[in-house]
Structures are given as C-alpha cells and as structure tokens.
Amino acid sequence: METSKKTEAYTTQMDAARKGIVTKEMEIVARKERRTAEEIRALVAEGKAAIPANKAHKSLSPEGIGSMLRTKINVNLGVSRDCTDYAVEMKKVESAVSMGAEAIMDLSSHGDTQPFRRKLCAECSAMVGTVPVYDSVIHHKRDLATLTADDFVDVVRIHAEDGVDFITIHSGITRKTIEQIKSGKRKMNIVSRGGSLVFAWMVMTGNENPFYERFDDILDICEKHDVTVSLGDACRPGCLADATDACQIEELVRLGELTERAWKHNVQVMVEGPGHVPLDQIAANMKVQQTICHGAPFYVLGPLVTDIAPGYDHITAAIGGAVAAAAGAAFLCYVTPAEHLALPNVDDVKNGIISSKIAAHAADIAKGIPGAREADDRMADARRKLDWEAQFACALDGETARMIRDSRKPEDDHSEACSMCGKFCAVRSMNKALSGEYIDIL
Numbered sequence: 001m002e003t004s005k006k007t008e009a010y011t012t013q014m015d016a017a018r019k020g021i022v023t024k025e026m027e028i029v030a031r032k033e034r035r036t037a038e039e040i041r042a043l044v045a046e047g048k049a050a051i052p053a054n055k056a057h058k059s060l061s062p063e064g065i066g067s068m069l070r071t072k073i074n075v076n077l078g079v080s081r082d083c084t085d086y087a088v089e090m091k092k093v094e095s096a097v098s099m100g101a102e103a104i105m106d107l108s109s110h111g112d113t114q115p116f117r118r119k120l121c122a123e124c125s126a127m128v129g130t131v132p133v134y135d136s137v138i139h140h141k142r143d144l145a146t147l148t149a150d151d152f153v154d155v156v157r158i159h160a161e162d163g164v165d166f167i168t169i170h171s172g173i174t175r176k177t178i179e180q181i182k183s184g185k186r187k188m189n190i191v192s193r194g195g196s197l198v199f200a201w202m203v204m205t206g207n208e209n210p211f212y213e214r215f216d217d218i219l220d221i222c223e224k225h226d227v228t229v230s231l232g233d234a235c236r237p238g239c240l241a242d243a244t245d246a247c248q249i250e251e252l253v254r255l256g257e258l259t260e261r262a263w264k265h266n267v268q269v270m271v272e273g274p275g276h277v278p279l280d281q282i283a284a285n286m287k288v289q290q291t292i293c294h295g296a297p298f299y300v301l302g303p304l305v306t307d308i309a310p311g312y313d314h315i316t317a318a319i320g321g322a323v324a325a326a327a328g329a330a331f332l333c334y335v336t337p338a339e340h341l342a343l344p345n346v347d348d349v350k351n352g353i354i355s356s357k358i359a360a361h362a363a364d365i366a367k368g369i370p371g372a373r374e375a376d377d378r379m380a381d382a383r384r385k386l387d388w389e390a391q392f393a394c395a396l397d398g399e400t401a402r403m404i405r406d407s408r409k410p411e412d413d414h415s416e417a418c419s420m421c422g423k424f425c426a427v428r429s430m431n432k433a434l435s436g437e438y439i440d441i442l
C-alpha cells in the first residue's frame, strides 16, 4: 500500500482509495474512529464512507461519514436579510464547533456571500457545506427566472474554488416531478428550500433541471477540487401525510442512479433524506435508501416524528434522528426549537446542537461504535461516587448541568447529594450501607 507522502497522484479521496493510496485524511479519520487506515481506505473506495475534504480547505480536521463510523452532525448557519452580521455568524460557528458539530453548512442568502464563505474555509476546522442554488440569485444579482444553466454551474465552480467540502445539489427532480406535484396528491408539496427554487426555475423557464442536465459538468468541478456531492432530496416529505410517497421514492431511485454516475467520476457522495416521517417508517426508509443508493452515506434532515410540536422540533428531530442513525443514517442535520417558526438565535442553536449530539450518541451506542459508551461508563462511576466535577466533565453539556445543580443546592450546602432527594439520596444510602456506615436521615 502506498501513502500520500510518496505520491499525490490522485484527484479525490475516493480516487486515492481506489488506487490503494492511504491519504493523510484517511489516517486522521482512522485515528478518530479507532479503525485502521486500511479499513477507512476500503470504505472510501467502495463509497460506503465519504471524507469531505476540499483540497483548498487547509484548516480542516477531516471526518469520515458512513453508517459504520461515529454519527456526525451538521449545523446550518449563514447571513440572511434578517441577520447580516458576519462577526455574529462567525461566533456561532466557533461555538457550534466547540459543542461538537463536525460540519457547518453556510446557507448565506444575503449580500456578498463570498467573504464569509472564504473566511469559513480559511479558519473553520469543521467540514463546510453549501447549497449553491441559494447563492445563485445573489451572486448574479438577477431574478431566478433570468438565470441560465451556465449561471448555476458557475456558482458551483466558485464555491468549489473557495474551498467548500460538500455541496447540496437538487439533481433528483425532473420535469416529471412538476406533473406529480401539480396532481395535488401531497399536502405540503415541496418543502426543501433549494428544491423549491429548482422547481420554480423549471416551471418559469420550461427547461429541464440544470443540476440534472449538467450533472457531468458539476462532477468535473467536484472531482478537480475534491468536493463531495450531497444529493439533495427536493421531495423530502414536509409532513407525516407525505412520508414515503411516490414522489419521495421516485426521487430516491434517481439519486441512486446519480450516486453511481458520481462514483464513476471518483466523486464522493452523500444522499440526503427525509424530512417528516412517522416513527414506524424510519428504519424502513433507511434500509430502502441503503439498497437503492448502494450503501452511500445517508444524511438526514430530522426526521421529525410529529408535525404538532413547533417550539420543540429539536426534540421531535432528535427522536427521529436517533432511530434513523441506529438504522443506518450517518449524518444528522441539526434542528432547533425555532424550526418552522423563525431564524434560530444563539440559545436555539445550542439547544439544536445538544439535541442532535444526544441523538447521534444514542445511535452510536446502539450500533456498537468503538468507544461510544466510554463516557457513559465514566458518568456512571462518577454518579456512584457522587463526584459532581467528574459528572460535569463527562456531560455533553457540563455547563448547563453545573448551572442547574448550583441554582438549586440541597438544604445542607455541604451535602454530597443533590436537592432532588436530599437525605433520601439512594446513592448516598447505598454507599453508606455497603461500607457499614450509619445512615442519618433526620
């Protein structure tokens, strides 16, 4: 086996893997995942794991995305008409990465988006993703209907040159989708922002989807810069009633075909998935995707398991995300309490990240990912010892745990228990009973 130090004779991580080359990115991923570099290389060669790593993203700490690896989470940020401060967004990025987000999607949709995107790729250690269709109107400063297929491809090229590691493109819908949606069988039509823009462009211009028709041109760009393609699911269900319907499955079949076409170009692929899905349909959705898309890593947007909890959709998504990841999804897009309601603020972002981390971690334990349960076992030891500092150290959000304990201390300030049970603390009673000590309750 060759190593990347001996040769750079490859285009993408997938190309290297297929040539038997272990890149430095594969070595780093192997260390993080407690696998051998050869195992990671083999997974990347097969397309079962992706290492999104644009050659121009020099600050990247690479991560592997695949159902047999630790479940990763993505955080959506970016400037918009209602939030124009780059510095505030950059602070959110730093805080998201420190809380454990492995990817940041820059969904900027206002002003000059390039400086923020370039800053992100220059400074951010997490993977950076974008949705070029969002940026097309802004970059060209022309209304959607006046844009040409070349205009869309140009924006893909600019994002690739700027250093983004993965791009979401909605290549799976075609003019046939227009008729399906117009038939009115769906309650929520298309809820994907990018998908709705592509759909609207097709309706207004009468042309075929440029991200489908020009897919090979896009792949050439992605291969040159090693940009991973994230095949967007324009027809992801936007409510439980639309879940697993013909629109969703037909698009998925096309995404499976596009996956194979991308792999022929040595371009790494992720496939995006639902959406709003009843709990009992999630595992089946994951299995169908794995089969139709040949085991490509699945990137899910939720799934949200009920439609009636606005304000709490970080919870509905975490329930669905945990089930999805345990059944094979590799990558979870965070959902915040502001979903369906407003732009998330700093607290919403934090709640969304922690909820997604809990879902990802719960799934990793269920899947038996190496080392996944170690922190839980340390927490159990710390709880048995009533060692609060050790408990805060293993907690996913130790700061909040400390704040809650400190704000409601037990009556006896020196008590090793907490105010939940006070002197009736089961842990304290058991520790004392087992060591033959007297147990004072009154």
Ligand code: SF4
Pocket (backbone or CB within 6 Å): 417, 418, 419, 420, 421, 422, 424, 425, 426, 427, 428
């Ligand atoms: S007081 Fe109750 S909740 Fe608190 S540590 Fe003891 S057993 Fe646990």
